[in-house]
Amino acid sequence: MSETNLNFQSAGTQIHAGGYYFQWRLLKDHLARYGVIVGGLGVIVAIALIFFFLLYSVFPLFMPATAESVAHYEVPGKMPGSTVLLAMEEQNEVAARFTDSGQVVFFEAATGKTVSTETVPIPAGTTVTSFGQGDPAEGVVVYGLSNGRALIVKQQYKQTYPNGERVITPSLAFPLGETPLVVDDTGAAVEKIAVQANDEATIVAKAGNKIRLVSFEKQESLFDEEAGLERTDAVLDMPVYNLTDMIIDEDQRNLYLVSSDGRLSFFDISNKSHPVIRQHQNVVAVGEKITSLAFLNGDLSLLIGDSSGLVSQWSQVRDELNRPALQKIRSFKVSNSPVIGIHAEQRRKGFMTLDADSVVGIYHSTAERELVKETIGEPGAVAATLAPKANAFLVQSGDGSVHFWHVDNEHPEVSMQVFWQEVWYESYQKPNYIWQSSSASNDFEPKYSLVPLVFGTLKAAFYSMLFAVPLALMGAIYTAYFMAPAMRRYVKPSIEMMGALPTVILGFLAGLWLAPFIETHLAGLFALFMLVPLAVMLFAAFWHNLPETIRQQVPEGWDAALLIPVILLSGWLAFAVSEPLEALLFNGSLREWLKAELGIGYDQRNALVVGVAMGFAVIPTIFSIAEDAIFSVPKHLTVGSLALGATPWQTMIRVVLLTASPGIFSAIMIGLGRAVGETMIVLMATGNTPVMDLSVFQGMRTLSANIAVEMPEAEVNSTHYRVLFLAALVLFLFTFIVNTLAEIIRQRLREKYSSL
């Protein structure tokens, strides 16, 4: 209005103003055009964004690990004595070099600058004859001395923050006192030694011709450390001549001894005064030697490296009689030269190997991945250590220099094999598909097999489609083709309204009302599946035989309304006979009978409940699209068929369904997409246990429910978080393919109809 007024008032400037005004209008028009085009293309951008963001979040899972050299320098503290052990603290700032002369040199890992040098108090006149390391996380080592004594030493790193900067001060501590402990009372030199010390301490030592087990247990009532220790001594019943290595687990319950001929002896030392031999086993190929030995994190598996460059993982596996026995779970061909060192990660089930040619390899045991392989310096490496966070390592190479490397290895525990194949996890009897993402224990290894989740998803979708497809398609056929238009006007929106119902309500009813109901009326439910179709057929026959006059009372196409009381009645009958039926045929309870006779367990929230509830959610989708497809079959086709003498049913089957079949297919596809992605119903109506059981009476865990349950707890950018993104990506891709297929078919069909 305002523009018109303006034009009337100033007629003289009309053309001039109009010119501007016209251009302004054109400009606006152009701007709007571009705005709208940008907005319209934004939809594609949005879906691409979702896809690429999911991909972007998943991608790091499949990035290879890398290691890069940061620094190398002369061996710090050129003291007498050669390196027996390298160690590093949490922050990768300070490292330690232990020598065979009892010196400990603490140095800066990045530069090699010596921070401090400590000397272990070894009594004059004795020498170090053996050395052993406990759990790396505890930082405990032991020196075996020439006079039959041993000294336990612990590294400590204190963090302080003067001036807001972190300073790490290393020091040594002596958990069992500074005086060496007597191991062998005859005073023979300790030739081999192993230790494990946390709240209690255990030492195994070969001295003289015996293998001695010495353990110290803390007495609770006393505070003074030395006075509060109770000592237990034992001698292992075993020949000693070819003993090469020993290792104790962190619980100080199992002891493993290795001999030069490749034999592994496994002792149960839970009773320290009576060590019991459990197993002797040859663990390497004939002619090979065991060259290194370490525990995988958690101390449930042994890693054994041999002279042929093979590292094998041995774990205690329980047999059918529940007896534990060591079994080889898997092995890695690490190199062609002997493996001289194995260093386990302290948080994950990964490990680092060092071979005689100074080649460092980083592996993950369960994922069976080789992540890093690098040659470090000159051949003839002496020692190596992996940082506690497994993000760096130190190697002392053959030419006497120390190399400091950074490792970028965020997600070693996953691989395609872990996701989709059977994996043999520690303490399991055999390889299996397992999803178990978290637990209370620290040593826990997350198990990320997607197979049980995909299986659960497909199982839930299958049972719900089994329920929904017949009902929805038959309903669509009748509604589109046989139903009276007046009735159709109400029926179609009512069924479509079902689709608008929030799934959380369906899930709630399924979980808290339907599940207990089915549990108590199981026989009734099966009776229902048989009785209802039967009743409908009987009623149809009865109706067919009624006199014409009565039949004509009901106009054509209102059969469905007639059937409602019939179905209600037969449904009621089915549940009424449920109990007598169970009493008569199944000793009172079908559930108990199934369990006792067929061994089928019954879960209250099972696939049957999900099938019904999710079927309910899927019916409207399938019904609506299929009904549209059937209804829009051109009329001249059906009329032609009828005119040629076909019955309405023949016309339906041979003409209408055939023509509409692509539409029906796309309806089923879209329904399937919905069933696969549905979250709340499965979350509430199943027990959410990731089992792989086809039984209709067992629950499942689906991809979507799994995301809903675990996503809020997953730490950002952790492996778990990314694996959940992968689950979302799998869901996305599945529905994307299904929907695109359905949509293309639908568009084709539309073109076909318009050409008919």
Next chain:
Amino acid sequence: MIKQWFKSGSPWIWLNAGAVSICLIFVVGLLGLVTVKGGGHFWPFQVAEFVYQEQGGQPETLVGQITDTSVTGAAMAKAAGYDMAEDEDTLVQYLIKTGNRDLTGADFRWIRERNIQRQRFPADIIVLERREWGNFYGYLIAVKEGGNTIAAGEQALPVVQERIAAAAAIFKEITRIEKKEIGAINYGLERLRLKQKRFELENRWEPAAEKRIAAEKADYEADYERYQEQLGELYRQIRRDSLVARTASGKELEIPLDKVVRLYRPNAMSLGDKTVHYGRKLIEFLTDSPREANTEGGIFPAIFGTVMMVIIMSIIVTPFGVIAAVYLREYAKQGFMTRLIRIAVNNLAGVPSVVYGVFGLGFFVYIVGGNIDRLFYPEAAPAPVFGTPGLLWASITLALLTLPVVIVSTEEGLARIPKSIREGSLALGATKLETLWRTVLPMASPAMMTGLILAVARAAGEVAPLMLVGVVKLAPSLPLDGNFPFLHLDRKFMHLGFHIYDVGFQSPNVEAARPLVYATSLLLVIVIIGLNLAAVQIRNHLREKYRALEG
């Protein structure tokens, strides 16, 4: 005969008709179930007194309301491990709500009909709705003021009702002060703390600023003292009165009135009284906050949160949806590109909602929100402001989720507008934009409305993505309040759908919470069906209108 009948195909047609009937029965049955179970929740049912004796036990008196009945056949009961007498054909059990959780440890108890010796409905049974420990069932004995009995027996009832009303008024005032006034003070103090930290971060922490902030702080603290005093007085008043009641087993109990919400005698109520009671409970349900871990009281915060989220979502989704639809219908050349976009739109509609949640969490919350925090709220670190699930992210995620609904609906509306109208406008010299803005879009507005209503209905019922991007079981404060900037987009909120999931499945006392969940479901169903019906109405109306135009 039969063979011929089968050959005619007629039985199969009947079978198909049966499928339609089954679907209809499902819809009606489901709505009926929710209506009956949800609507019945507020009705004051009769409370019975049983004399009950377990086999081989002492007779005991129980007071409670029968909430469920289970009838099991003898054989099944035996299989389940029940002792059945020879003459017993069925095992009849009642679930009675006995309340008094503070005394017995459980709200509900299953009893066997066979063991009931006597059952009656004394008019003087009272039901107390309490702020903790659930309902109390028993008999009123006396009313006390400051420990002294002021009324007993029959006179106690009117007195106690009056006192409860007074206590409820005080309680309301206490809640107002604690939530609103002291809440505002806490909010103000937190803002001051952040302000100070911001100054420090920017190296502008000077004596002048320090003084100003200290002064403001002192103001708040003085206010706080004042309110604390008021509260002390109110608490003293509300704790003065108490009532003495006797349980069925004869135990006497003194219950302070500040813990009582309502007292009624269901057996003595007339139909009119019950209707009034029903109405009051319904209003409480719709307007009150939840009590007792969401299992009692109202669901107002959930309604409010849902509405807020839906409004913000609508503001975001409408322009984008309409623009995309206009592009598809009015600007784009129909061909490969539009086909691709339509496929994309349909895909967007078919992507599982939980995937939107994952996307929203990863992209909006952690990436966009995290960066907003780094840029604009450095003072709040390490506590996230927008880098954590909240109302804004939930709304945006759901806007993305409902975008296809708006696009499809608007496009349909645009397609129905006769070409002649556009051509007429263009022929009169209007530009394309003017044609759109002045003629096409106004005509298509009911279609947009339909799309928006459907989007709202979808968003109101969606739960899975919201669990990841901002919904919580109990939000301490509403996203809209009297503290600047009034609308808190970063806050977490409650949602009706999630409320159903949470209370129905995560609640420690599922049995007690179930009626409330049914009631919440009923409300949600009514809202969503109502919205959908409205959308259908508008669409039908629109179709009629354009049919007339074309003719």
